[in-house]
Structures are given as structure tokens and as C-alpha cells.
Amino acid sequence: MKISTCFAIAGFCTASLINIQALAGGEVSFAAPAIYPTGDCPQSFELEDLNRDGKLDLIVANRWSDTISVLLGKWDGTFKPRTDFQAGAEPINMAMADVNRDGKIDVLTSNVGNNTISVLLGKGDGTFKQKIDYPTGRYPDGIATGDINRDGRPDLLIANAFDNTASVMLGNGKGVFQPRVDYAAGNYPFMVGANDLNRDGKSDLVVSNYHGGTISILLGKWDGTFKPSVEYPSGDRPAASVADVNRDGKLDLVTSNQESDTVSVLLGKWDGTFRPRMTFNTGAFPYFAVVGDVNRDGKPDVVTSNYYDHSVSVLLGRGNGSFKPKMDFPTSNAPYRVRLADVNRDGKLDVVTGDIGNQGCNTHINVISVLINTGRKPDAE
Numbered sequence: 001m002k003i004s005t006c007f008a009i010a011g012f013c014t015a016s017l018i019n020i021q022a023l024a025g026g027e028v029s030f031a032a033p034a035i036y037p038t039g040d041c042p043q044s045f046e047l048e049d050l051n052r053d054g055k056l057d058l059i060v061a062n063r064w065s066d067t068i069s070v071l072l073g074k075w076d077g078t079f080k081p082r083t084d085f086q087a088g089a090e091p092i093n094m095a096m097a098d099v100n101r102d103g104k105i106d107v108l109t110s111n112v113g114n115n116t117i118s119v120l121l122g123k124g125d126g127t128f129k130q131k132i133d134y135p136t137g138r139y140p141d142g143i144a145t146g147d148i149n150r151d152g153r154p155d156l157l158i159a160n161a162f163d164n165t166a167s168v169m170l171g172n173g174k175g176v177f178q179p180r181v182d183y184a185a186g187n188y189p190f191m192v193g194a195n196d197l198n199r200d201g202k203s204d205l206v207v208s209n210y211h212g213g214t215i216s217i218l219l220g221k222w223d224g225t226f227k228p229s230v231e232y233p234s235g236d237r238p239a240a241s242v243a244d245v246n247r248d249g250k251l252d253l254v255t256s257n258q259e260s261d262t263v264s265v266l267l268g269k270w271d272g273t274f275r276p277r278m279t280f281n282t283g284a285f286p287y288f289a290v291v292g293d294v295n296r297d298g299k300p301d302v303v304t305s306n307y308y309d310h311s312v313s314v315l316l317g318r319g320n321g322s323f324k325p326k327m328d329f330p331t332s333n334a335p336y337r338v339r340l341a342d343v344n345r346d347g348k349l350d351v352v353t354g355d356i357g358n359q360g361c362n363t364h365i366n367v368i369s370v371l372i373n374t375g376r377k378p379d380a381e
Contacts, residue, residue: 027378028295028314030329030351033369036079039065040366042354044093047341048105049073051126056341058368060354061091061109068094068107072126077344077372085120085128089113097145097154098122100175110136110143110158117143117158121175134169134177138162146194148203149224159185159192159207166192166207166218168226183226187212195242196220197251198272205229208240208255215240215253219272232274235260243291244268245300246321256282256289256304263289263302267321280315280323284308292340292349293317296377305331305338305353312338312351312371331355331369348373 039062235257
């Protein structure tokens with residue numbers, strides 16, 4: 001099948017104007033990627049219903065533009081041209097949450113250009129108030145939210161790559177955050193998240209360490225602080241996702257290993273520890289991995305964004321923590337980030353990638369690819 005990649009100046013453009021049929025992959029298939037332009041160097045994006053109209057919207061952090069872009073969703077699963085809002089200096093990652101509990105989604109960006117995070121409070125119509133900045137550690141790469149002290153108010157988590165720390169900034173429920181408390185992590189932490197790994201009602205930290213090939217686990221205490229980190233080997237330059245991939249009620253780790261061209265699966269135990277890793281092949285240089293039931297068979301699947309292959313790999317799950325051999329589907333150009341979401345509201349998870357080009361942000365590709373899921377439910381339709 002011939003794929004003709006298209007880059008639009010504004011608005012919506014469909015890749016593969018010739019032969020626009022599904023890209024078949026056996027048990028799962030996707031339509032040819034649709035391309036949406038963003039700001040300069042879209043290194044992170046999320047999908048949320050910002051204007052509360054029942055349609056998912058795209059929110060993109062543009063590193064070299066110092067902005068976030070908002071592309072409001074349409075009823076057919078496509079997106080309107082972007083509107084930009086000022087963020088901090090070099091926003092590299094982002095998180096979404098209702099931090100002031102007004103029923104409207106807010107955006108938080110981690111800004112490596114001036115060691116800050118920016119809080120942009122949402123107005124509920126897809127626009128935002130002027131940003132508020134907070135100081136962080138050095139090179140705040142990863143950012144996430146969670147209720148760390150169990151007071152019902154969203155708190156901030158930050159991975160400070162140059163300090164080898166993870167920070168917690170407690171929120172007051174009004175969009176204001178306390179000064180950070182730092183915890184030692186591994187070598188160059190660049191992702192952080194909060195999950196209750198040992199099911200004790202307390203949030204635990206999961207930190208991905210870019211150097212050293214490890215994931216740091218910091219189990220939570222009753223007072224909202226954390227125990228010292230425990231390191232688990234994964235693969236080269238790992239980025240961790242958390243999901244119950246073998247359906248036993250315990251959370252597992254799934255890491256995309258950039259320089260290994262693999263994903264690793266570390267099955268969780270009841271006490272918040274993990275078994276040794278299993279590895280499965282992906283495309284070349286898988287930057288990130290996400291977990292979801294792509295073919296709707298009730299078993300979690302893994303999707304990776306393969307930077308050097310200009311593709312995503314789909315690894316269909318067997319339901320026991322192992323996965324079938326990968327199937328690859330083309331994106332536009334050098335996908336960096338990947339997300340799963342039901343963009344067109346047909347009950348199937350679609351694949352969305354942020355594409356920055358083989359030379360990184362210097363290539364100025366600056367697009368989002370959306371691959372609509374065209375697969376049929378196994379043995380059901």
C-alpha cells in the first residue's frame with residue numbers, strides 16, 4: 001500500500017490521499033494517519049474535554065514556542081486549527097487536572113528553560129487564565145498529579161533530571177501549591193507518576209531513570225512522605241507505564257526501552273515489589289509506551305512510538321502478562337509521544353502520536369498524527 005505523507009500549513013490534512021483504506025495488521029487495523037500542525041517542537045500532549053462538549057480536545061506543549069496549543073475536537077473525531085497560550089520557558093512535559101476544583105480542566109507544564117512549572121487555570125471553554133509559575137529543581141522533565149496526602153486536593157509531582165530527585169508540591173485545592181519536598185531517585189529521572197502499588201491506600205511514586213536502565217519505586221508512608229527508593233532493572237533508557245497487564249489485581253510496570261528496541265514487563269507482587277522483567281521486541285527506538293485494550297478482547301495491549309521507524313508498534317496481550325509479536329503501523333515522521341483515546345467516540349481506542357522528525361526538534365516537523373482504529377471486535381462482529 002502506498003502512503004503519501006502530507007504536512008498541512010493549518011487545520012486538517014489526511015495522509016495517504018491515494019488508497020485511503022485501513023492499514024491491515026491481522027487482529028487490529030488503523031486508518032492512515034491524519035496530520036495536525038502544532039507549535040514548535042511538540043514534545044508532550046494530552047487529550048481531554050476542555051470545553052465540556054463531550055468531544056476530546058488536543059492539548060500540546062510546544063518546547064521551542066514556549067506555548068501550549070489547544071485543538072478543539074469535532075463530532076467526527078477530527079480537530080479544529082490550534083489556538084496557542086503562553087506557558088513557561090521550554091515546556092517539555094505536561095499534566096492535566098482540576099487543581100482548583102471548579103469543575104474545569106487545568107494544564108500544568110514542566111519548563112526546563114527556567115526550572116519552573118506553570119499552572120494554567122482553565123476557563124471551561126478551551127481557554128486559560130494567565131500562567132502562574134513555581135520554582136522546581138534543575139531540569140524539571142516529568143510532571144504528574146496525584147493526591148499524595150489524601151486530603152482530596154490534587155498535588156504535583158516533578159522529576160528533576162539534573163538533581164536526581166522527585167519532588168512533591170502539595171496543593172491547597174484552590175490552584176496554589178506549597179514549596180516542593182525532594183526525594184532521591186535514580187540517575188537522570190525524567191518521568192514520574194503516583195500509583196497505589198501495594199494497595200494500602202497510600203500513593204507510591206514510580207520514577208523512570210533515563211540513565212542506568214532502572215525504575216525507582218518510592219513507597220508512601222501514612223504521613224504523605226515516602227520511603228527511600230528501590231531500583232528495578234528494566235532496559236536501556238526506560239519510560240514506565242503502570243497497568244494490570246496480567247489481570248490479577250496487582251499493578252505491573254511496562255517500560256519502553258529506547259536503546260534496546262524492546263518493552264519490558266515487570267509483574268507486580270502484593271507488597272509493591274516486582275518480579276524480574278520479561279522483554280518483547282518493538283520497532284526502532286521506542287520513546288514511550290501506553291497500555292490499553294486496542295482490539296477489545298478484554299486483554300491489555302501495549303503500543304509504542306518508534307522514533308527511528310516512523311511507526312507505532314502494537315503488541316497484543318495474551319492476558320497473562322505476555323504479548324504477541326509486534327505489528328507496526330506508519331505515522332507521519334519520527335513519533336515521540338504516544339497516547340490511546342477514543343477520538344471519534346466509536347468505542348475503539350485510537351492511536352495519537354506527537355511527531356518531531358528524525359533530527360529532533362531541529363527538523364521542524366511539528367505535527368500530531370491521529371490513527372483511527374478500524375478494527376473489528378474479535379469473534380463478535
